[in-house]
Amino acid sequence: MALYRLSAVRWSRYNPYYMEPEPRREVYVSEKEKDEERELKRVRPIKAATSGTSSSLFSDSVISKFINVMMQDGRKVLAREIMTQTLETIKRKQVEKYHTATETKKLEIECNPYNVFHQALENCKPVIGLTSIQRGGKYYQVPIPLTDNRRRFMAMKWLITECRDNKHRRTHMYEKLAQELLAASANEGNVVKKKHDLHKMAEANRAYAHYRWW
Amino acid sequence: MAASRAAVVGSLFWKCGSCSTGTFLICTNVNTQLLSRQICATPAMRRKNLAAAGPQKFTEEFIKKQVEEFNIGKRHLANMMDEDPQTFTQEDIDVSIRPRRKHHPGDQVFPRQTAVQWGEDGRPFHYLFYTGKQSYYSLMHDMFSKILAVEKYQDRLRSKNLFSLDTKQISLAGSRWLLKEELEESLVENISDHDFARFIQLIERLVALPYGAAEEEFVLGYRRQLEVQSSKQEIQPLQYDQKGVAYSTADGRRKMSTASVTLKDSGSGKFTINGMDQLHYFPVLQDREQLLFPLHFARMLGRFDVDSSVTGGGRSAQAGALRLAISRALLSFLPEGQVEDMRQAGLLTPDPRVKERKKPGQEGARKKFTWKKR
Numbered sequence: 001m002a003l004y005r006l007s008a009v010r011w012s013r014y015n016p017y018y019m020e021p022e023p024r025r026e027v028y029v030s031e032k033e034k035d036e037e038r039e040l041k042r043v044r045p046i047k048a049a050t051s052g053t054s055s056s057l058f059s060d061s062v063i064s065k066f067i068n069v070m071m072q073d074g075r076k077v078l079a080r081e082i083m084t085q086t087l088e089t090i091k092r093k094q095v096e097k098y099h100t101a102t103e104t105k106k107l108e109i110e111c112n113p114y115n116v117f118h119q120a121l122e123n124c125k126p127v128i129g130l131t132s133i134q135r136g137g138k139y140y141q142v143p144i145p146l147t148d149n150r151r152r153f154m155a156m157k158w159l160i161t162e163c164r165d166n167k168h169r170r171t172h173m174y175e176k177l178a179q180e181l182l183a184a185s186a187n188e189g190n191v192v193k194k195k196h197d198l199h200k201m202a203e204a205n206r207a208y209a210h211y212r213w214w
Numbered sequence: 215m216a217a218s219r220a221a222v223v224g225s226l227f228w229k230c231g232s233c234s235t236g237t238f239l240i241c242t243n244v245n246t247q248l249l250s251r252q253i254c255a256t257p258a259m260r261r262k263n264l265a266a267a268g269p270q271k272f273t274e275e276f277i278k279k280q281v282e283e284f285n286i287g288k289r290h291l292a293n294m295m296d297e298d299p300q301t302f303t304q305e306d307i308d309v310s311i312r313p314r315r316k317h318h319p320g321d322q323v324f325p326r327q328t329a330v331q332w333g334e335d336g337r338p339f340h341y342l343f344y345t346g347k348q349s350y351y352s353l354m355h356d357m358f359s360k361i362l363a364v365e366k367y368q369d370r371l372r373s374k375n376l377f378s379l380d381t382k383q384i385s386l387a388g389s390r391w392l393l394k395e396e397l398e399e400s401l402v403e404n405i406s407d408h409d410f411a412r413f414i415q416l417i418e419r420l421v422a423l424p425y426g427a428a429e430e431e432f433v434l435g436y437r438r439q440l441e442v443q444s445s446k447q448e449i450q451p452l453q454y455d456q457k458g459v460a461y462s463t464a465d466g467r468r469k470m471s472t473a474s475v476t477l478k479d480s481g482s483g484k485f486t487i488n489g490m491d492q493l494h495y496f497p498v499l500q501d502r503e504q505l506l507f508p509l510h511f512a513r514m515l516g517r518f519d520v521d522s523s524v525t526g527g528g529r530s531a532q533a534g535a536l537r538l539a540i541s542r543a544l545l546s547f548l549p550e551g552q553v554e555d556m557r558q559a560g561l562l563t564p565d566p567r568v569k570e571r572k573k574p575g576q577e578g579a580r581k582k583f584t585w586k587k588r
Contacts, residue, residue: 013566021560025511028555039387041558043440049560051500051530054507077498
């Protein structure tokens with residue numbers, strides 16, 4: 001019955017009837033897949049593509065989202081610059097490691113910075129979250145399930161705050177980010193530790209899980 | 215001075231409302247004591263209450279007679295115009311009769327209305343008459359019996375171990391459910407929002423059944439087709455200059471910028487904006503990506519010579535305006551299927567996001583003044 005998708009933002013310039021655009025070229029090559037969705041898209045109006053996305057091979061929706069989260073005061077140019085420098089730094093470090101490694105170790109080293117980034121983000125995403133619920137005058141930390149968007153956002157936010165606050169102030173942001181991403185992709189580092197702490201808290205507060213009513 | 219005359223009427227005679235023609239019934243002496251009432255009839259009472267009458271109702275015979283007369287008139291007209299009466303369409307009638315014609319009763323579309331629903335003995339025909347919404351409830355009962363029939367069929371299949379979930383489902387893509395008004399029209403009854411919601415719930419339940427495809431035509435009768443969005447796109451035809459080279463022009467807008475673009479099918483990838491090369495005009499990579507987005511998506515990167523002009527707005531807005539203008543100009547060069555792909559990629563929608571106005575009593579569009587408790 002719900003033909004209208006609930007808009008995530010509380011007020012959007014678009015009518016909720018509008019659907020999200022798909023800028024990637026490869027999706028339009030295959031004809032038969034997802035016929036229902038394609039049929040639905042044929043009869044619905046589509047939103048305009050944002051200025052951060054394009055059909056280029058180098059544009060990645062997750063990376064664009066990360067750039068936006070990292071951006072401060074609307075300085076997109078700077079945020080994008082930091083991101084490209086981070087990816088470059090990751091590549092350099094990994095290639096250096098590759099050339100100094102033994103034959104067996106060479107296969108395990110991931111040189112593609114995009115893959116490193118995605119792996120690191122995956123390792124940082126929490127599985128379960130906590131929320132404050134008031135019961136009988138006291139506030140309890142109750143474990144709740146998280147949506148995919150929320151998990152992704154939490155991982156990105158943790159990475160950025162970790163780099164901004166807990167690192168040596170004389171290092172550049174891209175260096176800090178590269179270090180943290182490489183550590184996270186190997187399941188080490190402060191961000192992954194923070195994720196594990198959250199999981200432990202949720203496990204400890206398992207008793208209050210029934211306080212959640214939704 | 216024939217003013218209101220008090221008439222003494224027996225209660226037995228006070229039935230139909232049209233007895234106000236000035237005749238007053240005089241009761242018999244028998245029931246004078248018990249049943250007589252003083253009733254003053256004024257001329258205002260005798261006037262017909264037009265508002266209470268409701269929409270004009272026509273009897274079946276009246277409608278039939280009008281239609282017959284219309285057909286006879288149509289045949290006469292066809293004979294007069296020396297045309298074949300059998301194939302004389304409404305358009306021919308409009309052409310032959312002058313615009314200032316009288317309102318032809320045959321043109322009037324009589325709205326569907328309920329016929330009399332009870333017989334001579336006063337007994338209603340339909341078994342659900344006393345629910346008040348007989349067609350609605352009978353429809354709901356029909357649908358539910360269909361659901362039960364499908365479930366029974368499914369149970370029979372299960373008992374024979376022939377039940378499988380990968381049956382063809384009813385395709386609901388490209389159509390929408392009937393609106394409440396449309397359902398009311400088809401049932402010739404008024405239904406409430408709650409009733410309509412229940413109707414939609416029940417029919418969706420029927421659709422959701424694995425073997426519900428048996429009732430496909432029934433369900434599709436309650437769906438209305440939605441028009442395909444890409445058909446609303448206006449594509450300019452290609453123009454050719456003196457040397458025979460194809461070109462097309464288009465405009466685009468974003469925030470406060472307007473751009474105008476000319477695409478020439480020359481074969482070089484030159485890109486000029488306001489006389490400058492795109493690399494000098496847009497030093498930022500993101501803007502150049504935006505300019506090339508539509509051409510890259512359509513796989514026509516090196517084919518065109520782009521000559522454009524843009525004014526107003528900021529860096530990003532100008533890039534967005536140019537992108538929209540290029541996409542629109544590119545439509546003339548593309549085959550049909552690709553136009554729909556461009557639309558689904560979000561290249562053809564003008565971005566409605568503009569700067570939100572500042573409101574009085576606030577610092578900006580959203581920011582409020584410092585809140586002071588007292």
